[in-house]
Amino acid sequence: MSVRSTEVRLAARPQGWPTAETFEIAHAELGDPAPGQVLVRNLLMSVDPYMRGRMDDRKSYVPPFQVGHALEGGAIGEVVESAADGLKPGDIVLHGLGWREYALVNARSAAKVDPSAAPLGAYLGVLGMTGLTAYAGLLRTAEFKPGDVVFVSSAAGAVGQVVGQLARLKGAARVIGSAGSAAKVAFLKDELGFDAAFDYHDGPVAEQLKRAAPDGVDVYFDNVGGEHLEAAISSLNVHGRITVCGMISVYNATEPTPAPRNLATLIGKRLTMRGMLVGDHSDLREAFIADMAPWVADGSIKNQETIFEGLSRAPEAFLAMLRGDGLGKNLVRIAE
Secondary structure, eight states: OOEEEEEEEEOSOOSSSOOGGGEEEEEEEEOOOOTTEEEEEEEEEEOOTHHHHHTSOSOOSSOOOOTTSBOOBOEEEEEEEEOSTTOOTTOEEEESBOSBSEEEEEGGGOEEEOTTTSOHHHHHTTTSHHHHHHHHIIIIISOOOTTOEEEESSTTBHHHHHHHHHHHHTTOSEEEEEESSHHHHHIIIIISOOSEEEEGGGSOHHHHHHHHOTTOEEEEEESSOHHHHHHHHHHEEEEEEEEEOOOGGGTTOSSOOOOOTTTTHHHHHTOEEEEOOGGGGGGGHHHHHHHHHHHHHHTSSOOOEEEEESGGGHHHHHHHHHHTOSSBEEEEEOOO
16 A cells, blocks of 8 residues: 655754754655565654754764654554564554654564553653663663662653652662752652752752752762753762763753863762663663563553644654653654
8 A cells, every 4th residue: 555644854954952944844655565564654753852963963873864854763653554474454563763654664673562551652651762761771870779869850851750760669768850840840749759859940950959968969860961960970979870861951052061060079989970872771671671560550650741742743842852841751642
């Protein structure tokens, strides 16, 4: 069968913050799947911070998006035609060709999921790449131990909300989060069980963190960089550990940004600071699902989502994610 698919393309590489002009809505004609492929009707897609880096034409751990071509990202969809063993029409699959209504997906790049076991959004969030990022970054990269005091930046975001809840369930002595509004601070404390939280707009991060963690911090999970990283370094105890998952505060900078001014503190405190990419930790997936799935099922871990309706709103959802708008994971519903 041949289908006409709407898709969102990269219209131009952004200089600084992306704008509406960074994107264009276009159409493509898709033919029958080749052997080993499936035609998927996308239902739900994810927007994630790493996508901003792929909009720049520079060497990185993943190839850049190409101008004039559809963007890519995590998506859940229904198989409508199959030329691959193991997948049939009606199956629901997780794959990497979001930002479009229909996609021709190589079967080896698609993972079948059970829509009756969890809401579809969970497979793009807490039970998917987002959740595994939190799990690996806290437990492996930061070498979390029960009794640690944990500080998470962008704690009401997709990864941050999971890190804080996971730390609490694994026995943290204290979990502290930063967020960008009073409503998000209340969400962290009242809904997710953080011991303390603060709005980074309310004053210097270093001062607010010291009040929230008077005995210091053992683990910092960094999603922001900049002022947050500098503040965390000041509050970390001897042998403290930092997982650098993201630095969203500098992704749209047009000039070099100042490094933390207190990096020499790493020496005396014998701190460890490590970057992490979720793709390096696929071997943890079985343990991750074994831990996480029951917690999601019984409500021990909450999975907050902000849904944008319609593919045409995907650019809006992406820009909102970069600004920190919405709670939890930003998703786009493409179809029912």
